[in-house]
Amino acid sequence: MAAPTIRTPEEAKGDYRDMLLRLMTRQFYAETATAEVFGRSISCAPTLRERLLAAAFAEEEADHSQRLCNLFLGLGVDPEAVFRSRPPAAQFWSLDLDNWVHVAVFNFTVDRAGSQQIMEYRDSSYQPWAEQMVAVLEDEEGHYGNGVENLRAFAKDKAVFGEFQRLYFQMLPVTVKRAFGRPTGVDNDYCVTVGLKRHTTEQVVNRYLEEMRGYMREVGLKFPPLKVFAEVGAELMPSTREILLSNQ
Ligand SMILES: [Fe+2]
Ligand SMILES: [Fe+2]
Secondary structure, X not given: OOOOOEOOHHHOOHHHHHHHHHHHHHHHHHHHHHHHHHHHHOOOOOOHHHHHHHHHXXXXXXXXXXXXXXHHHHOOOOHHHHHHXXXXXXHHHOOOOOOHHHHHHHHHHHHHHHHHHHHHHHOOOEHHHHHHHHHHHHHHHHHHHHHHHHHHHHOOOHHHHHHHHHHXXXXXXXXXXXXXXOOOOHHHHHXXXXXXXXXOHHHHHHHHHHHHHHHHHHHOOOOOOHHHHHHHOOOXXXXXXXXXXXXX
């Protein structure tokens, strides 16, 4: 049976409301922390063009954050209180915010992981949230387009590309663990049952990695060895391992 659509905040009750708030909080942490990453990169990007783009992206992430503030208010939750529970941006992402290569790897890796989750929310059973995510995803396409463009630019310089690859080895396993969480468990099943997500975590992670692999092969970027995933405690399903092993 298809999960019912929840059309208003008042209809979101009990366990459903709790899970909705958990997912929205995770997205809100990501949107607000990403606004800060791009905000800082206005002063560390190497060219004027990149600085102006960073400013535009920061504004877009601020807009995404504001949309979530409005959704929280609709549910009777104070967004400032949610914000106060978020760790500092650099700590949240384990990132050096003043290092341009860090920001570029972040844009290709972390920001896109968030978009893959938002694709689920756009189709979610909580209609007020789903509606707001349409415009958000349009912006995110632009962010990823720039992430891919940066990757291609870095690939032209062997030394910088080596640094990109090294940081990517660090950042991807942590991203898989933090952005997507555990691939199995009752919470995942619940989200799919009530329609807060339309795909399992395994499917979303695999979709993310397969999309990336296309761009990676083009420039010779490799997935990190499986042992790095094990070291950070990122759990992998057999189908996910297979994708990672296909481009080592
Ligand atoms: Fe965003
Ligand atoms: Fe973004």
